[in-house]
Amino acid sequence: MRPTIDVSPLTHSLPLAQPALLDTPATPSISAASTALAMPSVLFVDQSGQLGGAEFALLQLAGSCTARSQVVLLTDGPFRARLEALGARVQVINDARVSGVVRQGSALNCLRAVPGILRQVRAIATRAREFDVLFLNTQKALVLGALGKPLHRKPVIWYQHDILTRQHFGRVQLSIVKWLVRFAVDQVVANSQASAQSLAVLTGRAADSVPVVYNGIDASAFSRVDGADMAALRRRLALPEHAWLAGLFGRLAPWKGQHIALDALARLPGVHLVLVGAPLFGEDVYAQRLHQQAEQLGIAERVHFVGFQDDVPAWMKAMDVILHTSTEPEPFGRVIVEGMAAARPVIAAAAGGVTEIVRHRHNGWLVKPGDAAALAAAIGALRAEPALAQRLAKQALADAQHEFSVEQYLQRMTQAIAQAAR
Ligand code: UDP
Numbered sequence: 001m002r003p004t005i006d007v008s009p010l011t012h013s014l015p016l017a018q019p020a021l022l023d024t025p026a027t028p029s030i031s032a033a034s035t036a037l038a039m040p041s042v043l044f045v046d047q048s049g050q051l052g053g054a055e056f057a058l059l060q061l062a063g064s065c066t067a068r069s070q071v072v073l074l075t076d077g078p079f080r081a082r083l084e085a086l087g088a089r090v091q092v093i094n095d096a097r098v099s100g101v102v103r104q105g106s107a108l109n110c111l112r113a114v115p116g117i118l119r120q121v122r123a124i125a126t127r128a129r130e131f132d133v134l135f136l137n138t139q140k141a142l143v144l145g146a147l148g149k150p151l152h153r154k155p156v157i158w159y160q161h162d163i164l165t166r167q168h169f170g171r172v173q174l175s176i177v178k179w180l181v182r183f184a185v186d187q188v189v190a191n192s193q194a195s196a197q198s199l200a201v202l203t204g205r206a207a208d209s210v211p212v213v214y215n216g217i218d219a220s221a222f223s224r225v226d227g228a229d230m231a232a233l234r235r236r237l238a239l240p241e242h243a244w245l246a247g248l249f250g251r252l253a254p255w256k257g258q259h260i261a262l263d264a265l266a267r268l269p270g271v272h273l274v275l276v277g278a279p280l281f282g283e284d285v286y287a288q289r290l291h292q293q294a295e296q297l298g299i300a301e302r303v304h305f306v307g308f309q310d311d312v313p314a315w316m317k318a319m320d321v322i323l324h325t326s327t328e329p330e331p332f333g334r335v336i337v338e339g340m341a342a343a344r345p346v347i348a349a350a351a352g353g354v355t356e357i358v359r360h361r362h363n364g365w366l367v368k369p370g371d372a373a374a375l376a377a378a379i380g381a382l383r384a385e386p387a388l389a390q391r392l393a394k395q396a397l398a399d400a401q402h403e404f405s406v407e408q409y410l411q412r413m414t415q416a417i418a419q420a421a422r
Helices: 019-023 030-036 053-063 078-085 107-112 114-128 139-147 171-183 193-203 219-223 230-236 258-266 284-296 312-317 334-341 372-384 386-403 406-421
Strands: 042-046 070-073 090-092 133-136 156-160 187-190 244-249 271-276 303-307 321-323 346-349 365-367
Touching (some): 042 053, 042 114, 042 139, 053 078, 053 156, 053 406, 070 078, 070 114, 107 114, 114 139, 133 139, 133 406, 187 193, 219 334, 219 386, 230 312, 244 258, 244 334, 258 284, 258 372, 271 312, 321 372, 334 386, 365 372, 372 386
Parallel strands (some): 042 133, 070 090, 244 321, 321 346
């Protein structure tokens, strides 16, 4: 039976559309929130060892309740060290063939992985029996953790970080998700209305039946960066001190649209583009193509490929504008809220969860996804009007602090976990 959850009034609507959300008293501290709600013990499962948006969200959550919880990763990587640095106990349960089942995985691919899948299902179920709740943070984690429900019989909660459409996923994968959510998941929490709506369409559930808990961003990490001496900050990061810099943060992947930013840059003499991020999931060919594209467009000396960076607050503060260029609907887009928390004007592609964060010409600038000319025009407009850029950035910072705080995120998530555990 699916338990009812009363976090929904807090989380269903867009932040500004529902003042009650803003009135919710902030939790005094993370540990206080966990204690007050008598946080059940949780086994968190995530498929990735790499640091993507879903993993940063889990890092905050798992790092806030290390005493009675544990994290299982299905692949090893830098994410493990980041969790352990926060005191989390981490176990890696890896199987190369299961890791090889890709997003658009064919039925044959899935069949080949069956023995490995069964081993991982059993291993996760065995661990889950020792905890009150099983928290699944990614789709592979959902499949492996929920399939083992008859073995572990623990309440299952899934944090849905994806827009579940054919644009993003294969038919087989969507069917599996649909049936698992119907029969083996007790509570789904989506990271945006856009994600929740896609689940509603997939499963035939009512659109408002999936609570939304937005990611939280630690705005104080951004305010701690001393951006007053911009030249010094840029020197430290080996960036051109006096250029006008547009920053694009995120893994290098075709749907993240770095190629659109390059096309836009070609229309903007004098502007530099800083690409922060690496090809995390085997998109090396795309990364090479970006270098070639920059050469062909004659803009290579104005494009800075700086790879994956840990100190995102410093890198964001060093920019004049933050770009978001995804060509497909972004489920949430942490980088957008981070740009807002850095008090920088953000230009974002208007689709998916992005339109729940950015309000055009109020706290940022929205452009049509995949439209390089529109992106170039938006960058040009903000460059030409520093006062407008500053006004947007000021509002953006306030919105990031009030609508996407880590405290709200943890409070709502621990509440959802506590209710799933009942
Ligand atoms: N990020 C980072 N270093 C980089 C590039 C990105 O730490 O070099 C972080 C970024 O700050 C953000 C996350 O990776 O917190 C990406 O999350 P987002 O929701 O934007 O995208 P996703 O990875 O979920 O597609």
